[in-house]
Amino acid sequence: MQYIILDLEWNQPLSYQSQTYREVGDRLIFEMIQIGAVKLDSGLQIVDSVSLPIAPTHYLRIHPRIRRMTGLDSETLAGAPAFREALEQFAAWCGEDYVLLTWGCDDVSVLWQNISFFHCEDIVLPPLCDIQRLFSDVHQLRDRIGLKAAMEMMQIAPDEARSFHNALNDAWYTALVFRTLPDPAAVLNYAQAPKKLVHTRRSSREKTPGEAFDSVREALESNLVMHPTCPRCGRVLALDGEYIKQSADKYLAVAKCRNHGRILIRLRFRIDDDGKRVLYRSTAPANSTHVAYIHTKQLQLEERRRRWLEEHGSLPDPDEELLRAEPTDMPFES
Ligand SMILES: [Zn+2]
Numbered sequence: 001m002q003y004i005i006l007d008l009e010w011n012q013p014l015s016y017q018s019q020t021y022r023e024v025g026d027r028l029i030f031e032m033i034q035i036g037a038v039k040l041d042s043g044l045q046i047v048d049s050v051s052l053p054i055a056p057t058h059y060l061r062i063h064p065r066i067r068r069m070t071g072l073d074s075e076t077l078a079g080a081p082a083f084r085e086a087l088e089q090f091a092a093w094c095g096e097d098y099v100l101l102t103w104g105c106d107d108v109s110v111l112w113q114n115i116s117f118f119h120c121e122d123i124v125l126p127p128l129c130d131i132q133r134l135f136s137d138v139h140q141l142r143d144r145i146g147l148k149a150a151m152e153m154m155q156i157a158p159d160e161a162r163s164f165h166n167a168l169n170d171a172w173y174t175a176l177v178f179r180t181l182p183d184p185a186a187v188l189n190y191a192q193a194p195k196k197l198v199h200t201r202r203s204s205r206e207k208t209p210g211e212a213f214d215s216v217r218e219a220l221e222s223n224l225v226m227h228p229t230c231p232r233c234g235r236v237l238a239l240d241g242e243y244i245k246q247s248a249d250k251y252l253a254v255a256k257c258r259n260h261g262r263i264l265i266r267l268r269f270r271i272d273d274d275g276k277r278v279l280y281r282s283t284a285p286a287n288s289t290h291v292a293y294i295h296t297k298q299l300q301l302e303e304r305r306r307r308w309l310e311e312h313g314s315l316p317d318p319d320e321e322l323l324r325a326e327p328t329d330m331p332f333e334s
Pocket of ligand 1: 230231232233234235257258259
């Protein structure tokens with residue numbers, strides 16, 4: 001059996017008001033523009049690789065962010081095969097008796113959406129298994145970590161000639177990380193189901209613009225966090241207990257407005273190009289499920305802290321966790 005590690009690059013609408021997006025809507029949020037893959041034999045030697053550019057047929061102009069990251073632009077892709085042809089070439093290259101692997105959960109959803117949108121269900125591919133989740137389990141990591149961070153952990157130095165965010169190079173690096181796993185075949189237990197992608201149009205929530213801080217701790221002590229306001233009347237709210245950490249980049253709490261009842265406060269961190277921690281806060285009316293969930297987590301908090309201290313001697317550093325985490329930006333349907 002061969003292992004094929006796949007990585008995709010995709011384009012996105014320049015604007016959700018664009019003519020194209022208005023026509024295709026959520027049926028094609030991301031249009032694939034490159035398939036990269038490497039093939040490993042059963043002894044985990046890299047035996048082949050492929051890079052297939054794809055000419056977009058809907059979002060013709062490459063979003064500036066994507067262009068910057070991938071180095072792919074409309075001119076480069078103009079002569080490339082369209083999606084169906086590229087996928088056929090890829091399936092032929094895969095051959096027989098292989099498993100398909102990716103790093104993380106995003107690619108499978110984008111691939112599935114493109115296959116469905118372009119009516120290519122007749123090109124049969126096996127389920128995709130997630131190396132990132134196996135890696136997290138093996139190393140007992142609480143969050144999914146990025147490919148770069150995983151490489152650092154395993155002391156794999158990036159190759160100057162192989163820039164990140166190129167589908168072939170990322171697949172190549174993923175293969176190097178994959179080979180460090182004690183039981184790579186265990187990845188077959190991590191088959192992933194695609195998730196539905198949706199662009200959330202109107203939100204009833206209020207979201208603050210990002211505010212930059214030097215550290216997560218500093219952000220968590222700021223007014224933005226400690227004194228949230230009601231999205232409906234603007235009144236400063238009393239927090240109902242502590243914030244709970246959902247993942248390295250997400251925190252939740254409930255607060256009370258005397259006129260509007262319980263309000264759910266969500267915090268989300270991003271790291272900007274200068275290494276600052278940018279915090280976004282969104283607030284919305286809370287339902288009973290939110291309240292019960294947060295209450296339960298708050299009750300578990302003390303116990304978890306106590307156990308962590310026993311095991312590690314100090315509490316986890318939220319900044320370190322955030323730097324290592326790889327938060328997904330994908331607009332998955334919640
Ligand atoms: Zn209110």
